[in-house]
Amino acid sequence: MVNRTVWVAIAAAIIIVPLVGSSENAGDYVGLETCAACHADVAASYGETAHANALEVLEAAGSDGDPECLSCHATGLEDSKFVDGAVTCEACHGPGGEHVATGDKAAINKEIGEADCLKCHTADWSPDFDYESYKAKGLHGSE
Numbered sequence: 001m002v003n004r005t006v007w008v009a010i011a012a013a014i015i016i017v018p019l020v021g022s023s024e025n026a027g028d029y030v031g032l033e034t035c036a037a038c039h040a041d042v043a044a045s046y047g048e049t050a051h052a053n054a055l056e057v058l059e060a061a062g063s064d065g066d067p068e069c070l071s072c073h074a075t076g077l078e079d080s081k082f083v084d085g086a087v088t089c090e091a092c093h094g095p096g097g098e099h100v101a102t103g104d105k106a107a108i109n110k111e112i113g114e115a116d117c118l119k120c121h122t123a124d125w126s127p128d129f130d131y132e133s134y135k136a137k138g139l140h141g142s143e
Contacts, residue, residue: 029083029090030095030100031076034096043089045138045140046088052086052088054072054086055073055074067080072125073085073087074087075087076095092117093110093112094109096108118131
């Protein structure tokens with residue numbers, strides 16, 4: 001039997017994908033809900049990660065209005081506004097508009113590596129970050 005998450009993802013895909021697919025700006029960020037419409041299993045495991053709560057960390061520290069902090073703790077930041085208040089799919093894989101509009105798998109960066117992580121996990125802000133140990137835990141959560 002298909003679980004509720006899958007049914008919600010299917011319903012969202014039926015509603016959201018045609019809307020995003022008609023966008024004139026196909027390279028734009030589409031947001032976590034749109035990604036989850038087709039990638040429900042990855043989105044569900046992602047929800048178990050610290051990245052899913054990245055904005056809450058800033059809110060607790062009173063830094064959620066700081067653009068320098070938001071550049072790593074939110075996705076799709078532009079002019080103090082962001083698409084997702086967390087480190088979501090597009091923070092690492094890039095804007096998904098073209099991928100959603102065309103179905104082109106090559107429109108998404110699937111070759112994420114240590115250099116991508118180190119853009120935010122710097123020695124100053126994440127001194128204990130070790131790519132290999134985090135990778136071993138599963139980059140999307142429990143994979």
